[in-house]
Amino acid sequence: MPEMELKAYVRDVPDYPKPGIVFKDLTPLWKDPAAFRSMVERMVSHFRESQVETVVAIESRGLILGSPIAYALGAGLVPVRKAGKLPWRTVKVSYSLEYGSATSELHTDAVAPGTRVLIVDDLLATGGTVEAAIKLVLHLQGKIVGLAFLAELAFLKGRERLLPCGAEIFSLIQYGEP
16 A cells, blocks of 8 residues: 555644644544554564564554554564653653653663664654653663654654664655655
8 A cells, every 4th residue: 555545544633732733643544454554564564674672662652553563573562651651660851842841751671772672653743752762762772773653744854853863764654845
């Protein structure tokens, strides 16, 4: 299923979560078995030769993608979650959002030093959330082999923010100028 067909499953929701924003709703794509399968297979195919050992999936929609990707790659799965949601000792990083700040956490034993990690999230926008996940993985001395996204809002230039980590950045669907 070509990219344009996958893009056709994404629903635009105007003025959500606030006026002027056009939210990219991915749930129609996930609901369709053939589109969901195609999405997972294409993401897995792209990273199959990367020897991924652990998929780090960003809460919450990244977990929807990360789980089948980890399974198909024969890798483990660990979540990056909002502060206070993980039940064990954590490392944490705070970062700025468009209107405020947030803190993400990862278990201290989630990534052993040298582990080959693929970070997965549903959408690359400004890059702040995934940049926090990168910092957490690097703090635990993991080796990031890739950053995978279902969709990318290229006009927000989040990719540029992530380039310094040196990992491959892959998105199936792009919106706007790269």
